[in-house]
Amino acid sequence: MSDATPPAVITAAEVTHLAGLARIALRPDEIEHLAGELTQIVDAVARVRRVATPDVPATSHPLPLVNVLRDDVVGAVLTPEQVLAGAPAAQDGRFRVPAILGEEQ
Amino acid sequence: MAAPNATDVLLDYDEALAKYEPVLGFEVHVELSTATKMFSAAPNPAAGDDPAAPNTAVAPVDMGLPGSLPVVNAEAVRYSISLGLALGCSIAESCRFARKNYFYPDLGKNYQISQYDEPIAFEGSVEVELEDGTLFQVPIERAHMEEDAGKLTHMGGATGRIHGADAALVDYNRAGVPLVEIVTKPIFGAEHLAPQLAKAYVATIRDIVRSLGISRARMERGNLRCDANVSLRPRGETRLGTRTETKNVNSLRSVERAVRYEIQRQAAILEAGGSIVQETRHWHEDTGTTSAGRPKSDADDYRYFPEPDLLPIRPSAELVQQLRAALPESPTQFRRRLQADYGFTDSEFRDILNANVLVELEETVGAGAAPAQARKWWLGEILRIANARGVEPGSLVSPLHVSELIALVETGELTDRLARQVLEGVVAGEGSPEHVVKARGLAVVSDDSALLAAIDQALGEQPDVLQKIRDGKVQAAGAVIGAVMKAMRGQADAARVRELVLERANA
Numbered sequence: 001m002s003d004a005t006p007p008a009v010i011t012a013a014e015v016t017h018l019a020g021l022a023r024i025a026l027r028p029d030e031i032e033h034l035a036g037e038l039t040q041i042v043d044a045v046a047r048v049r050r051v052a053t054p055d056v057p058a059t060s061h062p063l064p065l066v067n068v069l070r071d072d073v074v075g076a077v078l079t080p081e082q083v084l085a086g087a088p089a090a091q092d093g094r095f096r097v098p099a100i101l102g103e104e105q
Numbered sequence: 106m107a108a109p110n111a112t113d114v115l116l117d118y119d120e121a122l123a124k125y126e127p128v129l130g131f132e133v134h135v136e137l138s139t140a141t142k143m144f145s146a147a148p149n150p151a152a153g154d155d156p157a158a159p160n161t162a163v164a165p166v167d168m169g170l171p172g173s174l175p176v177v178n179a180e181a182v183r184y185s186i187s188l189g190l191a192l193g194c195s196i197a198e199s200c201r202f203a204r205k206n207y208f209y210p211d212l213g214k215n216y217q218i219s220q221y222d223e224p225i226a227f228e229g230s231v232e233v234e235l236e237d238g239t240l241f242q243v244p245i246e247r248a249h250m251e252e253d254a255g256k257l258t259h260m261g262g263a264t265g266r267i268h269g270a271d272a273a274l275v276d277y278n279r280a281g282v283p284l285v286e287i288v289t290k291p292i293f294g295a296e297h298l299a300p301q302l303a304k305a306y307v308a309t310i311r312d313i314v315r316s317l318g319i320s321r322a323r324m325e326r327g328n329l330r331c332d333a334n335v336s337l338r339p340r341g342e343t344r345l346g347t348r349t350e351t352k353n354v355n356s357l358r359s360v361e362r363a364v365r366y367e368i369q370r371q372a373a374i375l376e377a378g379g380s381i382v383q384e385t386r387h388w389h390e391d392t393g394t395t396s397a398g399r400p401k402s403d404a405d406d407y408r409y410f411p412e413p414d415l416l417p418i419r420p421s422a423e424l425v426q427q428l429r430a431a432l433p434e435s436p437t438q439f440r441r442r443l444q445a446d447y448g449f450t451d452s453e454f455r456d457i458l459n460a461n462v463l464v465e466l467e468e469t470v471g472a473g474a475a476p477a478q479a480r481k482w483w484l485g486e487i488l489r490i491a492n493a494r495g496v497e498p499g500s501l502v503s504p505l506h507v508s509e510l511i512a513l514v515e516t517g518e519l520t521d522r523l524a525r526q527v528l529e530g531v532v533a534g535e536g537s538p539e540h541v542v543k544a545r546g547l548a549v550v551s552d553d554s555a556l557l558a559a560i561d562q563a564l565g566e567q568p569d570v571l572q573k574i575r576d577g578k579v580q581a582a583g584a585v586i587g588a589v590m591k592a593m594r595g596q597a598d599a600a601r602v603r604e605l606v607l608e609r610a611n612a
Contacts, residue, residue, distance in 0.1 A: 022408075023208055060413075061413070065416050068177070069182065070178060070179060071179060072141050073141065074147075075145075077147045077164050078165065079161075080158070083160040083277065091260075093159040094274035094276050095274065096260075096272055096273075096275075097210045097272065097273050098271075099259065099260075
């Protein structure tokens with residue numbers, strides 16, 4: 001590209017932050033590696049942005065479909081046994097999870 | 106982590122208002138009462154009367170099981186558009202869903218499907234009437250569709266709440282329940298009426314969704330939930346102060362108290378030269394205080410992005426027009442009309458509004474009761490029980506049951522005293538008034554022969570009464586009537602007993 005805009009650089013610190021948000025454990029060498037790869041991806045997206053003119057609408061969905069809806073009619077549910085089939089621990093018909101201190105919804 | 110206690114220093118309310126201007130903001134979540142969930146065909150517990158057993162209203166989509174795909178509930182979209190219109194909002198020509206990513210076991214898939222940059226409704230205004238009749242316009246930023254999360258019950262620990270808890274139990278029945286989140290813009294100018302405005306605003310939203318018939322709006326069940334944002338700024342300051350967001354405010358009264366508390370707490374900190382921490386605070390109904398939750402942090406970086414599993418929603422102009430035409434009157438118009446129709450005085454009407462029973466009263470009248478009778482029950486016995494239990498009157502008994510109760514009194518099947526006992530049974534969940542009457546054997550004894558037998562028994566014990574009545578001392582009948590009522594355990598019509606006693610004397 002002979003564009004004057006320098007490519008955005010994704011830093012190791014940003015990758016570390018994202019990995020924390022996504023709960024993914026990464027080694028330092030993986031962080032370095034991903035920082036390089038993500039920089040390339042961001043740069044590729046930036047090229048598309050340079051080509052797209054203001055009259056090109058943003059695309060979040062590639063299919064020309066809208067309003068795919070369902071009628072409000074009750075259908076099948078899982079049994080409580082099925083719901084809990086994959087639970088590492090259960091109690092009183094519910095999943096039992098470790099307490100998460102300092103957070104509350 | 107601060108424990109929920111009363112160590113907060115509070116500044117006198119009037120002093121706080123003299124020095125600082127309160128700025129409010131609200132996020133109200135409304136659970137829609139569609140038959141099914143937002144993105145699955147599982148039955149919607151928010152529409153039901155009784156809480157379902159844990160994890161019995163769960164489809165694979167609600168748990169985010171691999172391979173399951175969400176499909177939008179058309180009725181939930183219609184409800185959301187109606188609500189947006191009732192809030193005076195513009196309806197988006199096109200909107201889409203987004204993933205809000207966070208890790209917490211209340212949702213199995215580690216994200217909540219919500220709307221982010223393209224809400225279905227935006228830029229509106231709601232008229233709120235304060236207790237003195239002042240009308241206040243609350244500016245609405247947006248109303249967007251999303252799904253509710255599952256319910257966690259924290260186990261262990263000293264208080265049973267999250268601090269010190271060692272495990273939590275998760276029920277996914279609520280996961281996927283259709284929600285609309287209504288977000289206001291900053292609200293200026295409420296001044297010393299800020300706590301009252303907070304209560305009136307939430308009451309207005311409740312009245313709107315009930316009149317639209319799109320939510321059960323039972324605050325005590327979490328159908329309607331309010332997060333209250335409060336900030337203060339020194340008089341004359343144009344920049345906004347740091348705000349706190351108080352959660353867990355689940356009654357109208359609590360909304361008012363929580364806002365007042367935050368104003369006093371923040372004012373005391375600012376007066377002492379401190380600064381407000383931007384944080385979530387939890388309301389404690391029992392102590393009437395708030396305590397610090399987690400501060401705003403990295404955890405609020407939700408990495409929103411468009412939901413790839415769902416396509417955009419483009420409501421047709423015809424649909425929006427049709428829903429607009431079907432809108433009911435506004436809560437203010439509704440109140441004016443009812444007051445005129447029912448012929449209540451301003452003060453009678455204010456009592457009804459303060460007790461938050463207007464909608465209940467209207468439905469009771471709609472089910473056949475006279476307005477004065479409906480008012481008497483909702484502001485009398487029902488309100489008394491509600492106050493004693495610290496709950497909303499409307500959560501105790503349905504308007505239909507109240508109207509049935511009134512009808513039973515009108516036809517003479519129940520005396521007022523018996524009716525109060527029947528109400529007690531209905532409130533205790535024993536069934537409809539008719540059912541409670543039968544089950545508890547409470548009907549008035551209208552069989553004259555049974556009454557006459559009791560009267561003769563009483564006269565036998567007080568032989569001089571008949572002569573006294575014949576001598577013109579009619580009040581002497583009182584002793585016999587009392588004895589008969591006692592013998593019938595109150596299940597007799599005292600007026601009829603009196604008639605029969607007088608007939609005996611004059612026979």
